[in-house]
Each structure stands twice: as C-alpha cells, then as structure tokens.
Amino acid sequence: MKKTLSLSAPEERGQAWRVLRRVIAENGRAHLRGYAVAVVCLVLVALSTAFLAWIMRDVIDQIFVAGNRAVLFSLPVAVFLSFLVRGFATYGQGVILARIGNDVVARYQRRLFEHLTSLSVGYFNRTRSAQLAARINQNVSGVRDTLNLTVTSIARDLLTLIFLVFAMIWQDWVLSLIALTAGPPIAIMIARLSRKLRKATRQSVDLNARVLGAMQETVQGIHVVKAFTMEAGLQDRTETLIRAAEERSNRIATITERSGPVTETVAGLAVAAVIAWSGYRAIVYGTSPGAMFAFITALLLAYDPARRLARLQVQLERALVNAQMIYEILDETPEQADRSGTVPLRVANGEVRFEDVRFGYHPGEPVLRGLSFTAPAGRTTALVGASGGGKTTVLALLERFYDPEAGRILIDGQDIAGVQQSSLRRQISYVPQHPTLFEGTIRDNIRFGRPEASDAEVEDAARRAQAEEFILAAPLGYDTPVGENGLTLSGGQRQRLSIARALLRDAPILVLDEATSALDSRSEALVQRALDEAMRERTVIVVAHRLSTVRHAEQILVVDRGRIAEHGSHDELMARPGGLYARLNAMRPDTVEDDEAQEARARVS
Template sequence: MDDRHDQERPAVSTASNREVMRRIFIENGREHLKGYIFAISCLVVMALTTAFVAWIMESVISTAFVHPDPNKVWLICGSIFVAFLMRGLATYGQSVTLSKIGNNIVASYQRRIYEKLMKLSVGFYNASRSSHLAAQINQNVTGIRDVLNMTVTSLARDVLTLVALLGVMVTKDPMLTVIIFVTAPPLIYAIRYVGDRLRTATRESIELNSHVLGAMQETVQGIAIVKAFTMEQELGNRLNRVIGEAESRANRIARLSERTAPLTEGFAGLVISGVLAYAAYQSIYGHVPPGAFFSFVTALLMAYDPARRLARLQSQLERAVVNARMIYELLDMPTQQQDRPGAQDLKISEARIELRGVSFAYPGSDAVLKSVDLVAEGGKTTALVGPSGAGKSTIIALIPRFYDPSEGQILIDGQDIATVTKASLRRHIAYVSQQPYLFEGTIRDNIRYGRPEASDAEVEEAARLAHAHDFILAQPQGYDTPVGENGVTLSGGQRQRLSIARALVRNAPILLLDEATSALDTASEAAVQKALEEAMKHRTVVVIAHRLSTVINADKIVAMQDGRVIEEGTHESLSKRANGLYARLHSLQGPDGAAMTETETQGA
C-alpha cells in the first residue's frame, strides 16, 4: 500500500524559541514596518521623557530647596509638564498602533489557518476531533501577535527606559551603579531557570485546556443525545477529571510564573534600602548635597518597573512562543492530496466513471475495497447495494477524491482523476451525504452554496425538485428564514431535502447520492424519489439506497460484499438469480420496502 491517502499529522516542532521568533519577524515585520517604526518612536519618547523626569530631580531639589531660584523653578515645572504630556501622547500612539497591528496579524493568521484547513484531506478530519481542533486554534492564534508586541515594547520601551535611567544613575553616582550591576547576575540566572521549566508546563497546559473546551463544545453539539441517554453524570465525571488536570497544570504555571516576583521584589528592596541608607549616611556625615542622591534614587525607583517587566518577559515569551509554535505546526503540516504538477482540468463528455482494480484501506484498518472493477455508464444510474461494511460509501468517497485509492485507478471519460485538478473534478460532481449538513445563514443561502451564481428562480426550482418548496414557504420568512446552527430549527427530513436541493442546483453532470433519502419518512421519500428520477435524467448517477425499492429502476445494480463486486445487472436479472446476493437482500425486505436490519444485512 502506498501513502497517497496517509493522513496529515502535525509534527511536533523542534525549532528553538529563537528560530520561531525569527520566523515571526520575517513573516510580519516587513508588512508592518511603518507601523512598528512609529510605535517604536513613541516608545523612545516614553523612555526619554521618563529618564528626563529622573534626571531633572537634582535641579528640582537644588533650585527649590537648597538654593531657591523662583525663575528656574517655573522653568523646571513647565518642562516636567511638557515631558508628561509628551509621554501621554506617545503612550496613546504606541498603544493604538500596536493594537491595530496585532489585530491585523491575528486576522491574517486566522485566514491562513482557514485556508490550510480547507487544503487538508477528509482523512485528517476523520482522525481529528473538530471541537479539540477549534479550541486549540482559538487558544493559540494570538501567540504570534503577543511575541511581536512583547518584543517591540520590551526592546523599545523597557530596555531603552532602563538604559536611559541607568545613564542617569551613572552620571549621578557611578560607584553605586557598579555595585547594583555586580549583584544582578544571580537574579538573571534564577529567572532563566524558571523560564526553562515554564516552557514544558505551558505546552501541556494548552493541550489540556483545548481538551476542556473541546469536550464542552462536543457536549453542547450533542446535547440531545446526552439527555436522551442520561449521560450527564458520566460526561461530567470525565470532564471534571480533565478540568482537574488543567487546573493543576495552571497552578504549576502560576507558581513558576510568579516565582520571579519574590526574586525581583527582594532584590529591589535590598538595592533601594541600601541606596537610601548610603545616601542618608553621605548627607548626614559627609555633608553631601542631597540633590544628586535624590535624582539617583528617583531613577532607581523608576527603573524598577521596566526591570520587573523585563524579568517577567522570558516567562511571558515562553507562553507566547509555545502558542506560536503550535500554530506553525498546523500551518506547516504537509498536505497529502495536492494536485500533481501540470494537472489539467477535467473535461467531461459522457461523464462515464470507471474503477480499475481499486483497493483501499483506511489508516490502521483492514482493506475496505479489494481490486474493485466497476463501470458507471455516462448518463445512466448505477446503484450500489450490499450489507453494511461492503464498501459502498467508500466508493462514493473516492470518486470526488475525498481519499485516494491505495491501488488502481478511477477514470472519468478516460481521464485518471489523480491527474486532474481537484477543483475541476468536484465542479462536475454534486454530492448528497447520509448526514445532511446546513450552514449558518438562510435557507436560500444553503441551497445556493451548490452554485453561488444561481438565480433565485433556479434555487426555487431545485427546491421544488427536492420536494422542499412547500415546507420552505411555510417557514416564517420563507426562503429567507435562518436555519440556525446545522439547521437546528428544521427536522431531519427537511434538512435532507435542502441538502438534495443544494446538489440539484449545482446542475453537475455527475450526481452522487449516499443514502440521500435515509432521513425521510415513507411519504416524503416517495415524493423525493420521483423528483430525483426527473433530476437524474441525462446525468451519471451513482446511488446508495437503504431501501432496495428505490433503486429498482436503476440502469445497473452492483451488489457488493466484503469490499468486492459480487454481481451486477438490472433488478429483473439479479432478482432471478437463485442464491444470488441481490436476490437474498431483496427477499429480506418487506412489501413496504423497509430497510434491512444490521443483523440481517450482515448475515445475508
């Protein structure tokens, strides 16, 4: 078996934090360069004005208290006011700019993720929990924005502010500044140690939280089944266990993240108290004017906030980079079913479908199809019948390339569908699945998804053919009635008829019906079947039906069992075969055409 239908899997990234951050800046830096330059300019203004306030404190003390000079006092007070005003305007400018850039980055990656999800195969979604996937994406998509914003603000605001304030401190008292620098390395080492431990805990926490959100979403989507089978207690117990694990991991992250607080606070308290003691000693016993010391202490106190933010930066970046890395794992996931180089558009003449020696197995399972040879003649109806697990639905899934066969070929009008573009292949196919799915929007919107350019008249004609027009008009707003999430406001039969109408409005030469009438009652099924017979004319139709009475008039009936074609022919010829599979299946159905039970079909 080859790997043409292997499922895509997100490979755990081994890229270092530096590599992930480098990629983030390469992908986003140039596009938002002007915005970042403006934001950085504002942050530089904030840093310089902060340092200016600390620097001018010596003049404040000297001109106001030691050597009073009213003229200079007014000038100094005015300059302080201007500094704070400039700082306020710069704060506003950088906040709005970075928020705008961040929102644009989030929107951009949301589009990229959606585009990637549309390229992944059906096999990927069968192997992934959709609720878990959605929750994980929702949690992680902001990581890239946070990496950029935190890096820019830290470098342009906190680092510059700290450097500027350290410059003030050096000019006021070089010896004290050197002493502070000498005592800092142990603090930096401790913070790095915490950051390394935080990285693993953060990833585990994201995984657990995505499981919690996914389980909640899954319960909401299946609430009717939950209540019908009184599953509340069992699901609640399972969710409580996951929530407990997530809570424990979140508490561990909190302990690791906040471990920097006592380190930085203790260090800051030691330094500030020592500086104040030294300043008091010099003023009392050395008769040194207090202005320089006051300016130094002001710079030291103002440097505390940017230093504290920088101390916490690594732990915050660890979280953001973990989030970003998980998004990149999804974006970098290989797409298995890509169009081959030089793939041409499918050209339809008769719409004849042929399977040559087709074998297929889902990953981790035994073969579902075994060297199947089958022809669906153009413009005619071919019905697939057989017990559950015979491979009928798999054939329906292979024709539009939801999966690729492990062996053999599928040809349409002599063209191997593996060599044509998927878009052109699927444009010529209308598909109705066993489980109808409706999207948020109106009834008209859901039918028109089959062909977006269809006119209102064509939409309504398709609804008439699907026996849906009358119940649509009975809705509060007719064709403009919102259907709710997955058509929750409609019955199963109504949803199926809209699904059929969506396929009919596509007006494609190939029509695939995977038990398309399974959700209808007998009366509605008879009406829809009659409408489908009209819609099937001049089309190539491959149909699976749970009631054999609905395929009696098919041009060809193919009976399948255990992944093989056992017999084929018309209803008349197959029903006369003594001990034939189709004859046995037909005999198991009552006069009203009721579907076979699972036990009966497996024993047939």
C-alpha cells in the first residue's frame, strides 16, 4: 500500500524533478532522432520569428522613410520567405511531436498492461478495478505531455525569446531593460501558484477516477441496480462525487488562470513604458522610427513565448502529477514474483500435498490454521464445509495467487514456492465459480485454454463440455462474438465454455471451484457427466456446496475454521453419527442425489 505523506515544498520540487528526469531517461534515447528533427524545426520557427522583428527596421527606414526602390522587391520577398519557413517548420514539428507522443502513450499502455498482469491477485483485491481503469485512462497522457512541453518550451519558446531579446538589445539596450522588468514579478507569482496547483491536480485526478469508476460499476451491475431500484441512491452518491470533482476542476482553472491578470498587467505596463520612452525620444531627439518599430515588433512577438514560458511551470506541474501517478502503478512490486533460481515444475503423477499451511488475508485474521492434507495422484479430492471455512483459499494458494505465511505446498514433492509460476499454472486446469469470458468469439474464449490448439481440438473440448449444442445454434457458430463478459450468453452457457477451456488445457491437475453452481438442472447433469470423463486419470480438487456433486469422490475433506475436521469417503463420513459431514447432509437433504436421479431429471427437462 502506498503511504500518503505531506511533503514540504523542496521535497515536492525534488520529486517533480525526479519524475521529469525519469521520463526523459526512459523515452529520450528511443526518440532521439525524431526529437532532433523536431528541435531543428523549432529552431527554424524561433529564427524566422526573430528575423521578422529584425527586418522591420529596414522595412520602415528603407521603404517608408527613405523611399528606396531597390529594396521594394527584396524586403517583401524576405518577409514572405520567413513566413514560409516558419509555416513548414511548424507543420514538421507538430507532426513529429504528435507521432512521438502517440508512440509514447502506446508504449506506456503496453507497459501498464504487461505490469498489471504480473501483479498479484492481492493488489487487485485492494484496488477497485473501475477506478484503476479510469486512473490509467486519465493519467497515461501525462508522460507524453511532459516530454512535449519540455521540448517545445526549450526549443521553440525559450530560443524564440532569446533571439527576440537579442534583437531588442541590438536595437536599444535601454528599452530592453525597461521591457525586461516584467520578468521577476511574473516568475515570483508563478512559483507561488505551482505548489497549490500540484495538490489540486492530484485531488482532481482521484475524484474524476472515482466518478468514472462509479459510472462503470453502475453499468456493469445494471441488472442489480434496476432490480433493487437503486437508481435514486446511486444518482445521489454519484452527484456528490461529480460536485466534488467539478469543484476541484474549478479550483484548478482558478489557479491556472490566476497568472493571466498579473501577467497581462505587468507586461502591459512594460509595453506602455517602452512606447512612451521610445515616442519621447523620437519626438525630442529624432530617433529613427524604423528602430523604434523594430523594437516594438520584437517586444510584441516576444510576448507570446514569454507568456507560454511563464505558464510552463503550471502546465508542467499538471503533466508531472499525471506521470507520477502512472509510475506509482509501474513501481508496484509483484508479491508473488518468481524467486531467483526457480526451476520449471515437472509433473509425473500429480500428487498435491499441503503441509501445516497457515494463511490470512489480513494480519491477525487467520483463514487457514495449520491445514494439512494429501490429494492422491489421479484421484478426486473434494473440499466441503461451511462458507468462510477456507475451501476457496486452498485453491488460491495452490495456484500461487497468494503465498502461505507458513507451511509448504508440494506437487510431486516439489515446493511450488521454488518453481516458476508460469510452469505451475500450465499444469493446472481451472474452472472458477463465476465464469469469465473475454472480448472475442466463442472459439477465441475456448482457445485461451491452450492458444496453440487446432480448431478441431477446440470443437472437441466444446463437445465434451456439452456446449456444442448451443454453439451451433448461435448465429455464427464458433465465430459468434460473446459480447462484454459473455452477456449475450446465459450463466450456464458461460460456465460450459469455461469448462471447455479447462478441458482444452488438458493439464494433469484439475481444479473445480463450484464448477456447476451456475448451471440449471439439465445443464448440471450434462456437465457433470462431461466432468466425470475429464476427471479420469487426473488429480482433481473440487470445492462444492452441492454435496451431490462430490459424493463419489475418492476422498472428501471437511474444512472447518481453517483445518481439516473430517476426511474419508461419502459412505465413511455418513457412518459417523453427529459428524460435521453428516450434519451438512441433514441441513441440505435436497442436495444429495444419486446419478440416476440426475439423469432422470435431465430426461424430463
């Protein structure tokens, strides 16, 4: 978890500079050639702008005062060429920086996705997915903006200002001193605004992420929202967030635009003083009007880059806050990262053993309290018990979604903490309680089980999962899009596709977490028959509340408060009067049915 600390102004400035250096270090070398060409274009823009101010002296003195016909063609052509160069240079730098910026955004999107998929399940349990997605979407452009602002400000605005100031000094150093008195007051004012803006920007990003997260969650749960008439309550809650986000955005606008009146006032006083002084000298001392016009032209042309540079720190602060929030995600360390020296898991038989495993999701709240058992290779082991006893946690630890606090988990005698995670998960087929489908077609979703599988293997897995009937009835068969998270399919159909995915994986260990809980009576009977076939010659660990689905397991483990309370076959456990398993059966007698009853029910359906 990240700690939120109140930083002093020097610490915040140091943090901002560290982010800026990191952005440049990570992206500068990859785009060095593009930035070099863009900088050349920006230098041409700066030079052509300064040239326009410089040439105005000759335009006024030679054409309008001296009436020199010899320059009547050359000077206008020179002005036209300077505009032409500036136009093409502006176009070139705009296109190049846009392409570099788009590439930077794409690179960070790839990095974020790759990094997010490497993070542990615990991170996503702590972080709301809707807010995480909204935050990424809002912040990922911060790196691009940081780079582009830095390049354009230095190569265009700073150089333009330097060239124009040089032209001003060349024309009249006294007037230049008068004009430059506007700089210090504006710099002091901008420095005071930056710290306020940094805090307001971070608050605004967080609030906007919460607003987008609330909207996304409402859309995803729209059936529940309407079923429980939650519209008014959610609207009130979201309205509060929207008002807070609006208030933060208004504060950012106020802080950002606060520099405008001060900048305009100070700059206006400087320009007015220049005009008054130069006019006085022209009237009293007969100073050349060309020099005065050239100076005022340079001063007015310098105003825009000076104003942009004055606002640079404000804009850069906002971009750096966004970039920093992206790095906070990228700097998250995977909790279940492979240790050094890990080796691939090699499964010969598939025996799974838990040895005195202890684990809790939160400190001081244990879920497993010294749990030990062995799931024999090639046999079915069922975990049953009351909700909250730790059954699903066993599966999560076996997949290494979490690491135990104490004890070991072994597969064929190999401690899974010392093997490569990818090799571990390739040896396990997993069917979750709540099926998850992804954007794409039915065929795509089944093939996730084994990407290199052929179409024939995909279709065979679907047949064994009793899914082919509804697949062929779909408009495009196996090529039918499933929609967002499979919303175009029923719960039972989604679960059968999830089972087909697991069957296609063909791993030696099969893990079933309430695999038939989402199925109707007919689908449950059909899928159970398919699972019975898939279980042959595999190590199967199944979690179930419906005891009818596990009564034929070779070993049934009754999990109670993080320990194995009872173990044995169905008949052995039922023969223990007053035992926990027998009591569970007594509490849910309707869940215990034999295969014949299930098949009869399927025929009736």
